Amino acid sequence: MVNSEDFTKRIEKIMGFYELSATSFADKIQVGRSSISHIISGRNKPSLDFVMKIVQTFPEVELYWLLNGKGNFPPVEEQKISKNENAPSAPILEEKVIPKKIKSQQHKEIEKVIVFYTDGTFDAYHS
Incomplete structure (x- = not known):
């Protein structure tokens, strides 16, 4: 099961990386603006459709990292x-x-x- 609080932190990390507000993030992944607000506030849990829209819109976001926090974002x-023998390592x-x-x-x-x-x-x- 996805931990909503941790998932929210990962959403905020994605928005920060792409320099997107919650409104522009919602527009980018084509979901209602209230959906983002409700997920960030902890009122609602993300649906599978919501998660898949993020992964499809931002190919750098790995599904496993988004759901479980394991892996890297942004990928490194x-x-x-x-x-050189004469140069420091x-x-x-x-x-x-x-x-x-x-x-x-x-x-x-x-x-x-x-x-x-x-x-x-x-x-x-x-x-």
């Missing part, structure tokens, strides 16, 4: 940096999933990349 892919970088609305802007060229380090220093790379 680890990318290992090649090691490099950390594993996490690649974040880019929302679809940002992917459509990928035709733009990168002008500058700034890397901030935990010691307060930074490196700037220009194209």
Whole structure:
């Protein structure tokens, strides 16, 4: 059985990731706005139809994670940096999933990349 409180937290995480209000989230998954309100408030439990609309609308959301909280959202892919014998060991970088609305802007060229380090220093790379 799905824990309603935990399910609500996962819905809020999805809305935060895609920067959606409850109203825009309801519109996006094509459910009534009151459905979202009732689920978030704990008044109603999500129906199977409701859950499936989320998974179909947002393919990055894994069904098992949505229902049970096991797995990752957003999905994380680890990318290992090649090691050089003279260089210190490099950390594993996490690649974040880019929302679809940002992917459509990928035709733009990168002008500058700034890397901030935990010691307060930074490196700037220009194209």
